[in-house]
Amino acid sequence: MEKLLENRIHMAHLPTPIQFMPRLSDELGVKLYIKRDDLTESIGSGNKIRKLEYLLHDAVQKNADTLVSCGGIQSNHCRAVAWASAKTGLSCVLALRGEKPAEIEGNLLLDRILGAETRFFSVQDFRDISGVEKSVTRELIQNGRRPYWIPMGGSNAIGTLGYVQMVREVAAFPVAFDHLYLALGSGGTFAGTWLGCRHAKIQTRIHGIAVCDDTAYFMAEILRIKREFRDWYGMEVDFEGAEQHIDDHHVGIGYALNTDRELEQLVRFASLEGLVLDPVYTLKAFLGMVNHIQKGKIEKGKTVLFVHTGGHSGLFPKHSEFRRMFS
Helix, strand or coil: CHHHCCCCCCCCCCCHHHHHHHHHHHCCCCEEEEEHHHCCCCCCHHHHHHHHHHHHHHHHHHHEEEEEEECCCCCCCHHHHHHHHHHCEEEEEEECCCCCCCCCCCHHHHHHHHEEEEECCCHHHCCCCCHHHHHHHHHHHCCCCEECCCCHHHCCCCHHHHHHHHHHHHHHHHCCEEEEEEEECCCCCHHHHHHHHHHHHCCCCEEEEEEECCHHHHHHHEEEEHHHHHHHHHCCCCCCCHHHHEEECCCCCCCCCHHHHHHHHHHHHHHHHCCCCCCCCCCHHHHHHHHHHHHHHHHCCCEEEECCCCCHHHHHCCCCCHHHCCC
């Protein structure tokens, strides 16, 4: 594992700070800290940059000239791929789920500013993501380009190394954490954090709060990553018991969809601590953590770390929903 962790292109501003939340700690009855992975970079901010440091290294080793990836129209991951491409002088092509919107805003605006080519596919097409990959990469190869495919969320064995590395920063912090919470969107951040804790022999209990899909889906993705470690690196990694650490009861009304009550809580946390969460990932994961604490799943007085994986650009396409609150 140590050798694999060297195979990266340094782009993120690391280590990211870990900050204590005094007022939320008093309110919840725990010692709450935030791992500010929203500060990994400005435009490319969030957890995806950690993964991309390793994926870019692999792309360069394979002589690629174009990064290709996929996600929703407001994908944080796609925005990060667009930034990383521009930063390293590579081209970028993004396959996006849904019809081309009338307004270019949020992450999609940043994708275009950063020079990414955007292709739009129907929800039906996206159910066969391997077909989307083949369609886009085949066209690029026919046009003389050398594409490197990055899976959704950067979640494969290579990308997970970014969060194995993140755990080193947590281990070096002078406070030991009883619990660690993070959002589950594609599985790679959870998988990397899980492996990182085992590699560093940290006893922190990990909690993944799903913001889409269910536990069965994420376990299938995590087991795929396990197979990749074996097939690509000849390494057996252990995810035994991981399903017991995934909570899929906080997806709410759907992926990237929010109730007024959820957004009201986002505003309350921001005004209470200056902690601005994003509406798609970190808000739902944070609310899941609060629910665990309030129901006694986390004992009072315990020390808890919440990993803020970024996504602030996702606030801006929600302006009409916030307008109702502030009118």
